[in-house]
Amino acid sequence: MTPYSDLSPSPRTIMTPGPVEVDPRVLRALSYPILGQFDPEFTALMNETMSMLRSLFQTENRWAYPIDGTSRSGIEAVLTSLIVPGEKVLVPIYGRFGHLLHEIAERCGAEVATMEKPWGSNFDPEEIIAAIRKERPSLVAMVHGETSTGRIQPLEEVGRFCRENDVLLVVDAVATIGGVPVEADAWFLDAVIGGTQKCLSVPSGMAPITYNERAERKIIARKVIERGLRQPGQPSESSGLAGIRSNYFDLAQLQDYWSPARLNHHTEMTSMLYGLREGLRILLAEGLEARFARHRLQERALMAGLTAMGLKLYGDPSCKLPVVTCVEIPPGVDGESVRAMLLNRFGIEIASSFGPLKGRIWRIGTMGYSASMRNVLLVLGALEAALLKHGVKLPAGEGVQAALAVYEAETA
Amino acid sequence: MTPYSDLSPSPRTIMTPGPVEVDPRVLRALSYPILGQFDPEFTALMNETMSMLRSLFQTENRWAYPIDGTSRSGIEAVLTSLIVPGEKVLVPIYGRFGHLLHEIAERCGAEVATMEKPWGSNFDPEEIIAAIRKERPSLVAMVHGETSTGRIQPLEEVGRFCRENDVLLVVDAVATIGGVPVEADAWFLDAVIGGTQKCLSVPSGMAPITYNERAERKIIARKVIERGLRQPGQPSESSGLAGIRSNYFDLAQLQDYWSPARLNHHTEMTSMLYGLREGLRILLAEGLEARFARHRLQERALMAGLTAMGLKLYGDPSCKLPVVTCVEIPPGVDGESVRAMLLNRFGIEIASSFGPLKGRIWRIGTMGYSASMRNVLLVLGALEAALLKHGVKLPAGEGVQAALAVYEAETA
Numbered sequence: 001m002t003p004y005s006d007l008s009p010s011p012r013t014i015m016t017p018g019p020v021e022v023d024p025r026v027l028r029a030l031s032y033p034i035l036g037q038f039d040p041e042f043t044a045l046m047n048e049t050m051s052m053l054r055s056l057f058q059t060e061n062r063w064a065y066p067i068d069g070t071s072r073s074g075i076e077a078v079l080t081s082l083i084v085p086g087e088k089v090l091v092p093i094y095g096r097f098g099h100l101l102h103e104i105a106e107r108c109g110a111e112v113a114t115m116e117k118p119w120g121s122n123f124d125p126e127e128i129i130a131a132i133r134k135e136r137p138s139l140v141a142m143v144h145g146e147t148s149t150g151r152i153q154p155l156e157e158v159g160r161f162c163r164e165n166d167v168l169l170v171v172d173a174v175a176t177i178g179g180v181p182v183e184a185d186a187w188f189l190d191a192v193i194g195g196t197q198k199c200l201s202v203p204s205g206m207a208p209i210t211y212n213e214r215a216e217r218k219i220i221a222r223k224v225i226e227r228g229l230r231q232p233g234q235p236s237e238s239s240g241l242a243g244i245r246s247n248y249f250d251l252a253q254l255q256d257y258w259s260p261a262r263l264n265h266h267t268e269m270t271s272m273l274y275g276l277r278e279g280l281r282i283l284l285a286e287g288l289e290a291r292f293a294r295h296r297l298q299e300r301a302l303m304a305g306l307t308a309m310g311l312k313l314y315g316d317p318s319c320k321l322p323v324v325t326c327v328e329i330p331p332g333v334d335g336e337s338v339r340a341m342l343l344n345r346f347g348i349e350i351a352s353s354f355g356p357l358k359g360r361i362w363r364i365g366t367m368g369y370s371a372s373m374r375n376v377l378l379v380l381g382a383l384e385a386a387l388l389k390h391g392v393k394l395p396a397g398e399g400v401q402a403a404l405a406v407y408e409a410e411t412a
Numbered sequence: 413m414t415p416y417s418d419l420s421p422s423p424r425t426i427m428t429p430g431p432v433e434v435d436p437r438v439l440r441a442l443s444y445p446i447l448g449q450f451d452p453e454f455t456a457l458m459n460e461t462m463s464m465l466r467s468l469f470q471t472e473n474r475w476a477y478p479i480d481g482t483s484r485s486g487i488e489a490v491l492t493s494l495i496v497p498g499e500k501v502l503v504p505i506y507g508r509f510g511h512l513l514h515e516i517a518e519r520c521g522a523e524v525a526t527m528e529k530p531w532g533s534n535f536d537p538e539e540i541i542a543a544i545r546k547e548r549p550s551l552v553a554m555v556h557g558e559t560s561t562g563r564i565q566p567l568e569e570v571g572r573f574c575r576e577n578d579v580l581l582v583v584d585a586v587a588t589i590g591g592v593p594v595e596a597d598a599w600f601l602d603a604v605i606g607g608t609q610k611c612l613s614v615p616s617g618m619a620p621i622t623y624n625e626r627a628e629r630k631i632i633a634r635k636v637i638e639r640g641l642r643q644p645g646q647p648s649e650s651s652g653l654a655g656i657r658s659n660y661f662d663l664a665q666l667q668d669y670w671s672p673a674r675l676n677h678h679t680e681m682t683s684m685l686y687g688l689r690e691g692l693r694i695l696l697a698e699g700l701e702a703r704f705a706r707h708r709l710q711e712r713a714l715m716a717g718l719t720a721m722g723l724k725l726y727g728d729p730s731c732k733l734p735v736v737t738c739v740e741i742p743p744g745v746d747g748e749s750v751r752a753m754l755l756n757r758f759g760i761e762i763a764s765s766f767g768p769l770k771g772r773i774w775r776i777g778t779m780g781y782s783a784s785m786r787n788v789l790l791v792l793g794a795l796e797a798a799l800l801k802h803g804v805k806l807p808a809g810e811g812v813q814a815a816l817a818v819y820e821a822e823t824a
Contacts (some may be wrong), residue, residue: 004460004693007441007686014448017678022446031421031443032682034434034615036426036761048416068617069660070678099640104659106639194426197679203446203616205480205681216817227518228511228560228767245657248481248488249515264766266482267431267609269617271442272684274419281416349448353639354676395749 013344013370015379016351017147017324019204020198020370022275024338026202029278033352034270038262042270045277050258052280053377055288057192057210059184063259064210064243065274067249068229068269071174071195074207075102075250078170078191082139083220084241085109090137094122094153096354097172106143108245113137117357119149120315127158132158132167139168145175145183147198148354150326151319152176159188168215174198177208178283179256179295179323179367190215199323203370205272211251219244223252229264249373263278295322298366298376301406305380306364308402309387310394323371326353326361328390336360338386346369346382424755425782427791428763429587429736429775431609432499432782433658434687438614441690446682450674454682456577461780462670463805464692467700468589469604469622471596476622477670478688479661480681483607486619486650488516489661490603492734493631494551496653497521502549506534506565508557508766509584517553520657525549531561531725531768537569544570551580555661557587558595559610560766562738562775563731564588571600580627586610589620591707591735591779592597602627610733611707613780614691617684623663635664640675654799669800707734710778710788713818717792721799722806726773735783738765738773742804747771759793783821 001356014021046065053064067074079101083089091102094117106203113135115241116124132140140162143297145152155171160376162169168190171180177192179199184192191211197204211219221240230236244250248266257265283291299322303313306327314326329335335352339362342348349362364379365371380399387394424431447824458477465476491513495501501522503514506529517524529535541733544552552574557564567583574581580602582615589604596604601724604622609616623631633652638659642648650656656662658679661662668675695703711734715725718739726738741747747764751774754760776791777806792811799806 004464004689007444007690007693009444009447009458009686010453011445012447012451014446014592016448019446019449022683027443027445032421033423033439034431035421035424036428037616038423039433039755045419045421052734054418069485070681072678073481073660076658080658096640100638100659104738107655107658107659203681203683204449204679205684226512226821227515228508243519245519245521246488246492247512247519249486249660255654257698265451266484267616269482269615269684270431270609270685271439271615272617272681273432274421275683277416278419281419284416309758316528343451387680400797 003114009360011347011374013348013375013378015112015370015375016349017198018195018366018367020201020365020367022203023082023282024368025282026275026278027084029274030271032274037270043262043272046258046268047278047279049273049341052284053208054209055284056194057184059210061184061210061212063216063255064208065254066206066267069207071207072100073249074193075101075172077251078193078209078211079104079141080108080246080249081171081222081244081251082168082191082215083108086111087139088135088137088146089112090131090135090140091401092123092128092142093130094149094151095143096148097117097143097146101141101143101172106144120151122151123151124317125154126159128158129161132161132165136194137167138171141383142172143322144173145170145180145323145326147175147363149357150315150321152180152322155189156187160276163188171376172361174319175323178291180292188356196201196276196279198327199368200279200283202275205269206276208276219252219327236263249258260380295366295371297410298371301324301327301373301403302364302366302376304406305376305399309399323365323367325364325366327364328361329359330387333390333392336363338390341380341386341389346381350379377401378384423759425760425787425790426763427776427782427787429610429777430607430779431778432613432779434470434615435613435694435781437694438687441686442683444686445599447680448592449680453594456627457685458670458680461685461689461692464689464696465622466618467696468606468620469594469596470598471622472580473624474594475623475628476620478618478620479618480678482616483605483619483795484512485661486605486621487513487584489663490605490621490662491516491553492520492625492658493634493656494580494582494603495520495522495665498523499551499581500525502543502547502552504535504540504543504554506561506563507531507555508560509555509558512552513555513584532563534563534565536729537566538569541573541772544573545577546579549579551582551695553582554584556585557588557592557733557735558584558703559736559775561769562727562733562735563737564592566603568599575600587733587735590703592704596622608688608691611780612691612695614687618680618688620688638665681802695776700813707778707783708820709783710739710783710785711735713815714776714778714792715787716814717788717811721792721811735777737776737778739776740773741771742799745804747774750802753798753801754794760789760791760794788815
């Protein structure tokens with residue numbers, strides 16, 4: 001006998017900016033017996049998943065497949081495959097995850113130029129375009145939705161300028177994909193990284209990516225077939241640019257694995273792929289437009305409830321990220337104590353934030369399966385109770401009533 | 413409506429060297445609702461998993477945790493964190509996965525020296541020790557169990573020599589962990605990488621690793637805290653050796669995430685962690701010794717059945733890997749046609765091999781949940797039928813009878 005008990009996780013209403021609750025149909029998919037990685041039934045599921053990802057990213061790109069790791073693995077795979085050491089990269093930063101792009105690009109060997117906006121705001125596209133003119137980077141990497149501050153960055157103008165000036169544009173859409181529009185082709189995005197554990201409501205563990213022919217050309221120029229798989233005569237060095245520094249994140253090798261050649265690389269994560277495919281199937285059955293509308297409705301109800309309760313929303317409203325609502329912690333209140341009460345008494349989780357916002361705001365997500373009327377009403381009621389218990393004066397009952405009014409107006 | 417059908421994978425008896433069948437209790441664990449990554453209930457599960465991994469690796473090391481990716485992600489994380497670009501690394505190669513270590517070490521910037529044995533054999537430890545004396549590497553990386561050839565490499569003598577001569581020894585135990593003994597401390601292994609999808613019978617998706625204080629000292633000397641998480645005054649460059657090139661695989665950052673500090677890094681794969689914890693719980697309940705004995709028994713029965721059928725086992729028997737049995741494809745037989753018949757008619761999967769062994773051998777795994785009497789008897793019966801159908805002359809019925817005799821002798 002071992003001292004370890006049976007797994008028995010407590011039920012949770014997860015209203016953070018991720019990971020959020022997983023759709024029960026996805027959980028069911030995770031529990032199905034596995035297939036071998038080269039079983040034709042499994043490779044057919046891989047192909048279906050690629051096709052679904054193209055719909056998700058709104059792209060005609062050939063390449064759309066998951067990286068086998070958490071969201072930042074997708075970011076690192078794209079950046080390490082696209083950045084030749086020594087190249088100039090521009091990273092506009094308006095929150096924590098911009099700093100992460102800076103960090104990863106730097107470790108890929110890039111000479112990184114950054115530009116920063118105060119947390120709570122975003123960039124005017126013209127500012128970024130001016131910086132591109134000045135810095136002349138070969139690649140721009142930026143965040144579409146900053147969960148650390150709850151802001152969103154418009155991309156189309158920057159995308160068009162990059163396309164016209166032969167600059168690659170890489171976008172971290174981890175927080176937005178599946179919850180708000182992400183249009184890879186229409187916005188001229190050369191590579192996009194999505195996340196599973198947010199608006200897709202699939203557990204953390206895969207990072208769907210897509211990239212176009214412009215990106216692929218650069219990747220192919222760095223390609224080397226893996227040692228142990230090379231046929232006699234195949235080159236041991238890349239033909240053009242310096243080789244890719246990572247084997248695990250080598251998109252040139254990964255796309256061979258995801259192509260009909262099925263050249264052996266890693267062992268695909270069977271169960272996670274089942275989950276991703278099911279999450280995408282559910283999303284496409286709901287429809288992208290309906291899904292985006294659902295996310296906007298939940299945001300509206302949540303914001304109405306929070307403001308009716310007398311709380312102050314954080315940040316510039318003109319660039320609010322629809323799927324994350326940041327709210328200021330009332331003066332004198334211990335934010336962590338409120339969060340602990342929500343979790344321990346109500347089984348509801350909301351998030352704190354990072355760096356300069358630590359202790360100043362709470363972040364409430366309305367993402368994927370968690371973006372539901374039920375969850376919004378539960379979190380508003382519980383937050384009110386926790387605030388009252390912490391001695392905050394507020395108009396009791398108003399928050400939930402205001403949210404209900406939003407739902408009733410919607411169905412009227 | 414979408415054109416995508418309900419997920420409904422066909423039942424499979426998977427007798428490859430991985431991925432193998434997943435224990436149904438692990439599949440159940442994957443289907444449980446998730447917890448947030450910093451939920452105290454979840455971090456408690458992370459800590460339990462670390463403790464279980466120490467038992468699995470037979471180590472007192474502080475650090476034993478999974479990398480969030482497939483097995484080779486664990487190899488790359490260890491090598492990229494331990495190899496400072498320009499350092500000398502020795503890789504003894506006796507099959508395909510030695511070439512992978514070479515490839516990954518090279519991409520980490522190492523100056524790699526290799527030594528090779530013909531496929532089907534392994535190294536005398538004295539040969540490796542002589543090469544270490546000659547090459548004077550700072551690190552030796554080698555494979556414990558080569559699934560491509562079905563061979564195993566003894567490690568203890570090499571480990572002792574490395575320890576005495578201040579060389580780090582990194583071992584790929586992906587194929588062996590949980591199926592045959594892997595004794596990190598007793599064999600003087602500085603870092604070990606295991607796999608989930610083989611003898612642990614957990615789906616592919618995590619790579620458990622362990623490393624000792626010798627390895628940690630080198631990692632810490634390369635440490636830089638992530639941009640966006642750094643406090644004022646914390647350094648932006650490592651204090652000693654050159655920094656680690658990867659963010660995702662930076663063990664200095666990952667061990668902070670797995671420590672009580674819980675410094676934010678990636679979003680831990682909740683469902684995969686549930687699965688890994690359950691797989692380890694099942695393994696420890698069975699007991700390591702009993703589990704190793706079960707794997708040896710299934711190997712014995714399988715080998716008896718195959719030889720009674722008139723088939724020839726491949727490779728040097730003195731270094732046979734107990735959990736993979738390689739068998740020569742009879743002359744004139746199309747190995748892929750036999751494999752397809754097994755899969756399509758019987759729902760049973762066995763493997764082919766790589767490079768020089770492609771088309772020459774089949775590889776049959778007896779790993780984890782798939783290492784069962786039922787599976788061994790089913791694969792022997794089905795293989796006999798498929799060979800008869802392909803016109804091979806063999807003593808019908810003898811294979812299964814020989815395996816049954818092994819089981820009966822065991823219980824007599």
